[in-house]
Amino acid sequence: MSNSDIILETRDVTKHYGGVHALEGANFNIRKGEHVAIMGDNGAGKSTFVRQITGVERPTRGEIIFNGQPVEFENPMEAREAGIETVFQTLALADELDVPDNLFLGRELIRFRLGPFSILDYKAMRQRTMEALEKTAVKIPNLKNTIRNMSGGQRQCVAIARTATFHSKLTIMDEPTAALGVQETAQVENIIRTLKEKGEPLILISHNMRQVFDLVDRIVVFRRGRIVANLKKEETDGQDVVAYITGAKTGAQYQDTAA
Amino acid sequence: MPQHPGVYGMATPQTHGVGGLTFDTSKRRWPNEMNVLIALVIIVGIFELLGQLMMGQSFLFNSSGRSDSIFNEQRLRIIVLQVSIVGIIAIGVTQVIISGGIDLSSGSVVGATAMIAMSFAQMGLVNGNPNPTLALGPWATDLPVIVPVAIGLSCGLFAGVINGALIAYTRIPPFIATLGMMVTARGISKWWTAGKPISFPTESYRVFGDGLMPVFIFVALAILFHLILRYTVYGKHTYAIGSNEDAARMSGIKVGRHKVLVYTIAGMLAGIAAIVLSSKNLTAQAGMGTMYELDAIAMAVIGGVSLSGGRGSILGTVIGSLIFGVIISGFTFLRLDAYYQEMVKGGIIVAAVVLDQWRQRRAAYGA
Numbered sequence: 001m002s003n004s005d006i007i008l009e010t011r012d013v014t015k016h017y018g019g020v021h022a023l024e025g026a027n028f029n030i031r032k033g034e035h036v037a038i039m040g041d042n043g044a045g046k047s048t049f050v051r052q053i054t055g056v057e058r059p060t061r062g063e064i065i066f067n068g069q070p071v072e073f074e075n076p077m078e079a080r081e082a083g084i085e086t087v088f089q090t091l092a093l094a095d096e097l098d099v100p101d102n103l104f105l106g107r108e109l110i111r112f113r114l115g116p117f118s119i120l121d122y123k124a125m126r127q128r129t130m131e132a133l134e135k136t137a138v139k140i141p142n143l144k145n146t147i148r149n150m151s152g153g154q155r156q157c158v159a160i161a162r163t164a165t166f167h168s169k170l171t172i173m174d175e176p177t178a179a180l181g182v183q184e185t186a187q188v189e190n191i192i193r194t195l196k197e198k199g200e201p202l203i204l205i206s207h208n209m210r211q212v213f214d215l216v217d218r219i220v221v222f223r224r225g226r227i228v229a230n231l232k233k234e235e236t237d238g239q240d241v242v243a244y245i246t247g248a249k250t251g252a253q254y255q256d257t258a259a
Numbered sequence: 260m261p262q263h264p265g266v267y268g269m270a271t272p273q274t275h276g277v278g279g280l281t282f283d284t285s286k287r288r289w290p291n292e293m294n295v296l297i298a299l300v301i302i303v304g305i306f307e308l309l310g311q312l313m314m315g316q317s318f319l320f321n322s323s324g325r326s327d328s329i330f331n332e333q334r335l336r337i338i339v340l341q342v343s344i345v346g347i348i349a350i351g352v353t354q355v356i357i358s359g360g361i362d363l364s365s366g367s368v369v370g371a372t373a374m375i376a377m378s379f380a381q382m383g384l385v386n387g388n389p390n391p392t393l394a395l396g397p398w399a400t401d402l403p404v405i406v407p408v409a410i411g412l413s414c415g416l417f418a419g420v421i422n423g424a425l426i427a428y429t430r431i432p433p434f435i436a437t438l439g440m441m442v443t444a445r446g447i448s449k450w451w452t453a454g455k456p457i458s459f460p461t462e463s464y465r466v467f468g469d470g471l472m473p474v475f476i477f478v479a480l481a482i483l484f485h486l487i488l489r490y491t492v493y494g495k496h497t498y499a500i501g502s503n504e505d506a507a508r509m510s511g512i513k514v515g516r517h518k519v520l521v522y523t524i525a526g527m528l529a530g531i532a533a534i535v536l537s538s539k540n541l542t543a544q545a546g547m548g549t550m551y552e553l554d555a556i557a558m559a560v561i562g563g564v565s566l567s568g569g570r571g572s573i574l575g576t577v578i579g580s581l582i583f584g585v586i587i588s589g590f591t592f593l594r595l596d597a598y599y600q601e602m603v604k605g606g607i608i609v610a611a612v613v614l615d616q617w618r619q620r621r622a623a624y625g626a
Contacts, residue, residue, distance in 0.1 A: 077511035092509040096502035096569035097495075105499055106510030108492050116493040116520060 004068065005031045007170050007201050008053065008084075013062030015048050022048040024225045026062070030170070033199040035192070037212040040222035041245055046205050049222065050172055054086045055079035067169060077106070083169030087159045087176055095148040099140055100129040102147060103162045132165035135198070136191045153184025160191050171195060172203045177211065189215060209238045221245055228254050291563040291570070291618075295578045298561075302582055306589035318592055334588060336471070342558070342584035343477035344539070346577065347532040349555040350477075350484050351525030353576040356559055357488070358521045359501035359568030360426060360433035364440035365529040365555055368418045369548030370448035372533035376411030377457045377543035380404070380464040392458045392542075394451070404463035411534040412527055418444060419526020423519030441552065449545040458542040468539025476535055480528065485573035497521060501568030557604065558583050561611045565619070582607075 006029050015023040023045045030036050038046050051057040053064055055073025064071050066082060073079040076086070093102050104125050111121040129143060138157040140150075147155055156176055163171045173192075177185040192215050195202055206212050212219060213233060221229040221244040229244040229251040243249040303319055310318040321331050348365045355362045378394035383401050385391070390400065418440055425436040466472065488494035496517050499507040508514050532551075537543040562579025564571025586607065590600045 076509055080511070088509070092503075092506040094499040094502040094506050094569070096498055101495060101499075105495075105507070106512050108495060110492070114491075116496075116517075117487060117491045119490055120492060120495060122490075 006065075007032050007067060009065040010049075010053065011063040011065070013049070013052055013059045013064065015052055015057065016060045021225050023052065023059075026227055028220060028227065030201055030203060032201055033196075034218065035196055035202045035204065035216040036218045036220060037216040038203060038205045038220050038222060039207070039212060039241060039245060044222040044245075045225040046222050047174060048225075050086070050174055050203070050205065053079070054084055054172060080166075080168075084172065085163030085166060085168035085170070086172045086174070087156075087163060088174055093147045093155060093159060096146055098146050099133075099143040099158055099161075100125040102158055103129050103132065103165050107166075128165060129161075132161045135194070136161050137194050138187075138191060151184065153180050153187055156180060156184065156188055157191065160188065168200070170201050170203070172205075174205045175207065176204070177206070177208065185211075209241065212241075213238065221251075223247055223250075226254070292572060292575045292578060295561070295563050295575050295582070299578055299582050299585065302585055302589070306585065306592065309589075309593060313593060316592075318589060334592070338581070338584040338588045339474045340471070341587060342580040343473040344532050344536050345551050345554045345558065345583075346477045346580040347473075347480055347535065348529050348551055349558040349576050349580055350480055350573055351528035352552070352555040353559045353562075353564050353571060353573055354484070354488065354497055354521050355433070355525045356556070356564050356566060357501045357568060357571050358497045358518060359504060360518070360521070361556070361566070362422065362437045362522065362525050363434065363552050364418065364422060364437040364444055365525065365532075366548040366551035366553070367441045367444035367448065368415060368526060368529040369533040369536060369551055370545060371418075371444040371451070372411050372414040372530045373537040373543040373547045374448045374451045374457060374545065375414050376407045376530075376534055377460060377537045378451070379410050380407035380460045380537075381457065382459045382461050385459050390459050392456060394455075394457045401461060404461065404466075407464055408534060412530045415526040415528070415530020415533065416523055417526070418529070419523035420519060422526065423522030426522065427515035427518040445545075445549075448547070452545070454545050456542050456544045460538060460541060464538055465541065466538070467535045468537075468541075473535045473539060476531070480531070481573055481577050484524075488573060493517075493520070498569055501570075503569075554583070557608045557611075560608060560615070563615065565615055566612060567619075 009029040010026055013023065013026040013028075014021075026045075026049055028049070038049065040046050048057075052059045052062075055076045055078050058072070058074075064073075066084065071082060073082070079086075094105060097105070100122070108118075109121040109124045109128070110118045111124075112119040126143060133140060136157070138161050140154055140157065147158065150158070160173070160176065176192075177188050180188065189211060192202065192204065196215070202216075204212070204216060217233055219229070219231045219233065219236065219241055220227055221231070221241065223245065228247075229241075229249070230253075231241065231244075231251075240249070244251065306318040307320075310316050317331065318334070319331060321328050348369065352362050352365060374394075379399050379402055381390055381393060381400050383390060383397060389397075393400070422433075422437050422440050425431060425439075426433050429436075467476070488497065496507065496512050499510070499512060500514055500517060504514060533548070536547060540547075558580040559571065559576045560566060560579070561582050562571065562575035562577070564576060564579075583604075586603065587600055590597070590603070
């Protein structure tokens, strides 16, 4: 395991909101092709952590090293341009637009450049949308359908397919199946497996223990703003993880930091 | 969701999905503009029927036998002329509403712009006598036509930029920002000449309102902006912002800047409408364009533009404007009082919004 394998590393990333220490000294890394789950109770700092590495917020202190380079993202767009694609808990889709429009929202393919009145290249966007859907094995029969007319699962699939369209270097999913039914959850999990086969790294935030053990290589547990465990899937089980989440146990290397 | 293999199994066999991820092709609806067009045909049909029953005359067809045309060209001409000027405003208002906003200022902007532009388009001599309605003095007479046109466009643009900047950067609701502009612009149009009308435009300025010119300008602008909304990044972002502003922002669209652009275009279209209107009327008055903003919004709403943003098209608005024109013309045809026109107009606006809401609910909860 060489250092150049690491796609994202955070050193001592900390976020204080006034007196609230939402995130304290997070040291985290993820290697190329690796799928890592972030677990923890509500308010444990999972989403705060994601907001720091995706440029939604700027950390109070600490370093983020992405693809070997120290980075300081000013906004989510910069993170996205660098190659970090995020599927947010609240879906960032425009209801009245169709699938290719949503996939390319904010970075449309252009046929003829003319400032804000640049002519769209619908054909190329449609083509690349189909490629992306194929890559993620997402099945949406009618690309022309607007998001409004789609089920929750289809919407989630479109949001995920968006990350796959742009050859992202790292995908982050914040509870992608929280609001989905059984079949739809299965579909999203299939997409995640496809990403794994293609060797695309993923950070998955989830409360679903079965899902986590099905899908990821490693589980990182947050508690009260700190990382308290870093567990290989093979070396742990559900009960063990629950013990870390609830505070019954704390990982050996985190004893001194976690209160 | 039940599957109907027969339906899309044939059309798209390779995309057969799993469980809830399939899309029922039978749910695909025809374009909304189609509904509006059908409404137009029905309304024309009603007037035709009433005309035959009440007046013994045809509304649409030529019954006088004075010309070779099968249609009553006179009436059609009046209908399109009547709606073309407010229609130009409605093109801009449509874009504003699609972006999730509203523009109440367009009628007043028309008034102020007409006054200001017209004061640079006056003739120095009328029948050998000095122009009795000079707004600015002899230096501003008989100027080349480009001067009043450029000034008119700039006035509209300026009003639009202020609307857009207020909405985008102070984050006050569009309703309030444009209401302020509505009152202010009306004030300016009265203040400009202390309420006196401005008349006698130059020969070249009269071209814009001459004959069917307003209709040509309306149609040309409608086609231009229909294409822009459908095929450019500007159009796509306008729909995106109206449909989900947060998503648009997260996707990296510069929402504030885009809104300024949308309101600026709407302002410029109001400026064009002002030039055409003052040219057609051969005069500019402080009260010009009163209530045009509401007529323009009504045309858009009747044409299927959703007040909650994200949906609608210029084509819909154009058909909506025709419905508007047919109703006004139809009431005149039936020799009904103008009071009834307004009452029915109000009812139709409300009905159009109710219909839109109903359609949206049906779409959202799955028919």
